[in-house]
């Protein structure tokens with residue numbers, strides 16, 4: 001991966017959020033450092049592009065969850081001023097809410113592609129379990145791709161709030177793009193929970209859900225979203241290196257970020 005020396009000469013920005021507050025599933029905190037180590041394995045994207053990325057390094061946890069969320073929002077608010085795509089490395093899924101909030105202050109017309117095995121719209125659960133509830137409260141259009149485990153309350157929430165979703169059982173890349181095109185504007189923010197990918201390819205995560213998507217189809221989905229939409233931001237969350245096997249997950253994560261960056 002090629003890095004820029006200054007933000008000005010970069011085509012995109014990377015920032016790490018080593019956060020595992022707000023959940024009992026500790027370990028996602030170590031993901032940014034492990035994923036960065038794997039960047040060296042990738043040289044030239046599959047799209048035959050060489051992007052220059054500026055890494056602003058990590059934003060570390062404050063003494064409590066609320067303060068950490070405020071700090072994330074402040075950091076992204078500062079970075080969006082550069083008008084360059086921002087790629088965030090989590091951390092658990094709670095980081096997406098403050099990131100999206102900061103984007104919503106700068107961009108007035110964008111949608112969210114939420115790629116996850118779970119719809120994350122529980123009530124009074126761990127903070128990472130209600131990230132979609134928070135996004136819906138912000139009135140930002142969202143589509144969900146890859147759902148394969150939900151509670152009855154979450155299902156009802158999706159129906160009541162008319163949130164378009166494509167379950168893993170019905171997944172094809174064509175259907176995913178069709179759903180996004182039908183429901184979202186051209187500018188999109190992508191939130192990618194690594195548990196969308198089957199644990200055979202990405203075992204290093206807290207909530208293993210059987211019946212996921214292959215790493216190949218996950219990358220292809222991201223290429224095709226990049227071809228059809230203007231990606232303003234991206235996050236990759238829920239990678240837990242302590243549960244990984246042979247760096248499969250951190251290596252895939254680095255490749256995902258590297259290949260998403262090839263859009264810019």
Ligand SMILES: [Mn+2]
Pocket residue numbers: 116117118193195196207238
């Ligand atoms: Mn998930």
